Amino acid sequence: MRRWVLPALLIAGLIGVWQLAASTGAIAEVLNLDPILIPSPAEIATALWDNRALVAENAWVTMKEILFGFLIGLALGLGLGFLLRPFEALRLTVYPLIVASQAIPIIVFAPILVVWFGYGIGPKLAVVALVCFFPIAVATADGLRAVDLQAVKMMRTLDASRRQLLWRLEMPTALPFTFSGAKIGVTFAPIAAVFGEWVGSDSGLGHLILQDNAQLNTARVFAAALVLSAIAIGLYGLVALAERRIVTWR
Amino acid sequence: MPAKAKEFAAESALPASGDAPGVAVSIRGLRHSYGDLPTIQRLNLDVPAHGVLGLVGPSGCGKSTLLELIAGLQEPTAGEVALGEGLDPAARLARCAFMPQHDLLLPWLSAIDNAALALRNRGVRRGAARREAGQLFERFGLAGFERSSPAELSGGMRQRVAFLRTLVAGKPVLALDEPFASLDAITRAEMQQWLAAALDADPRTVVLVTHDVEEALYLCDRVAVLSARPARIVEEMSAPAPRSVDRDEAVTDPGFVAVRERALHTLREGTK
Numbered sequence: 157m158r159r160w161v162l163p164a165l166l167i168a169g170l171i172g173v174w175q176l177a178a179s180t181g182a183i184a185e186v187l188n189l190d191p192i193l194i195p196s197p198a199e200i201a202t203a204l205w206d207n208r209a210l211v212a213e214n215a216w217v218t219m220k221e222i223l224f225g226f227l228i229g230l231a232l233g234l235g236l237g238f239l240l241r242p243f244e245a246l247r248l249t250v251y252p253l254i255v256a257s258q259a260i261p262i263i264v265f266a267p268i269l270v271v272w273f274g275y276g277i278g279p280k281l282a283v284v285a286l287v288c289f290f291p292i293a294v295a296t297a298d299g300l301r302a303v304d305l306q307a308v309k310m311m312r313t314l315d316a317s318r319r320q321l322l323w324r325l326e327m328p329t330a331l332p333f334t335f336s337g338a339k340i341g342v343t344f345a346p347i348a349a350v351f352g353e354w355v356g357s358d359s360g361l362g363h364l365i366l367q368d369n370a371q372l373n374t375a376r377v378f379a380a381a382l383v384l385s386a387i388a389i390g391l392y393g394l395v396a397l398a399e400r401r402i403v404t405w406r
Numbered sequence: 407m408p409a410k411a412k413e414f415a416a417e418s419a420l421p422a423s424g425d426a427p428g429v430a431v432s433i434r435g436l437r438h439s440y441g442d443l444p445t446i447q448r449l450n451l452d453v454p455a456h457g458v459l460g461l462v463g464p465s466g467c468g469k470s471t472l473l474e475l476i477a478g479l480q481e482p483t484a485g486e487v488a489l490g491e492g493l494d495p496a497a498r499l500a501r502c503a504f505m506p507q508h509d510l511l512l513p514w515l516s517a518i519d520n521a522a523l524a525l526r527n528r529g530v531r532r533g534a535a536r537r538e539a540g541q542l543f544e545r546f547g548l549a550g551f552e553r554s555s556p557a558e559l560s561g562g563m564r565q566r567v568a569f570l571r572t573l574v575a576g577k578p579v580l581a582l583d584e585p586f587a588s589l590d591a592i593t594r595a596e597m598q599q600w601l602a603a604a605l606d607a608d609p610r611t612v613v614l615v616t617h618d619v620e621e622a623l624y625l626c627d628r629v630a631v632l633s634a635r636p637a638r639i640v641e642e643m644s645a646p647a648p649r650s651v652d653r654d655e656a657v658t659d660p661g662f663v664a665v666r667e668r669a670l671h672t673l674r675e676g677t678k
Contacts, residue, residue, distance in 0.1 A: 306508070309477075309506065311523070311527075313478075313575070314523050314571070315499075315524055317527070324523070324527075328514040405513035405514045405555060
């Protein structure tokens, strides 16, 4: 319980300072801006409450994009991680390609995805999956390579088949690595989803933020960003919880 | 107890190893090298069925390689290694269980599931596998720790579970690679006595690699002293006394001490 107290106090303090600085117009003065562009926490909360139906509706769209995109990325990352493991030549061949897929900025790639998959959920899923699969694939492949060779020998003299070796030794060894990759992936997923929406969409928190920004409705931009953060933290928490439940030996 | 041990061995011995009750190890003209680096040089060794052979030698002399050759985990460069009728690696793997240097208990399995790994690999259902391994837990002083995770066990207990895992595999030959090297002196002495009792209750053909001359002479019928790499046999000696369960008495006997000093001397000479 104790460890929550200090961070909570810090956050409350920061919000208080922000409230004071925004409501007195101090920030606006320093930045030489119209005070209406600098919403106070209270105004953001009001905007969130007044627009709760709209925000919730768009949050639901974005959440689906993040969740399904992440799941696709997870499946791709796991599949690739396992596929690369037994074939050293394949690994050496494909690895540079996987790295290259991350080196191409998503900004370049996303508009093409819209051309390919249209304005629906498709391109968002693709962007999120593309961002998520990389840390999961790399972590899983590394995890499978971390298997103790002595343990492999031991399992072989205990009559383990190739499949049993995979299920009873290699997979459990790789699992904590995969979770580390998944935690990184799930952290980037909301950013990827918003980016996918910015390239072309008619709903979602990213879409809302873009619209409100153009209309200088800064309070609602912050409100949407707040909900997006909450989704990100929630999903990270879910992955961390799953890890604690499944990887009980660490 | 011995009756129960026999019953257990009969139940779980592999059908492939048809030459039960015991399997002899026979090594003829064995040579092995890693690339250009020779590790073992023309080696002949015989272990009778249910015999216990100790291998002592300086670090890095190829003892562990020799053990892996016996277990069928490696192929000789020349010569042959036979476990009973089994010559090729697969046949040796089917007849030999290998206990690595560190206990290597899988942290995601409970103690009993670690011990039962070989049964599970052979397709025995979890409940039946646990029951079979559970009998050994009681016999070997581990009752009550079946569901413990390896992290909750002491070093000596982990080593016992690792040895049970090797026993439960039901192979006629056991290859033990410095099984007690990571234990403190007191626990090691206890474990040596425990192993002596375990082998009396459930006799197997054993090849034990150790750097501890006293341990080898106490636990084994015969001890081969190996040279520095490439390994060859400098001297083979018989144990000063048959394996007794009282370790302290055995190792302080003047006859035992004399043989131990001679072995140490040979070891020193052989490594020069």
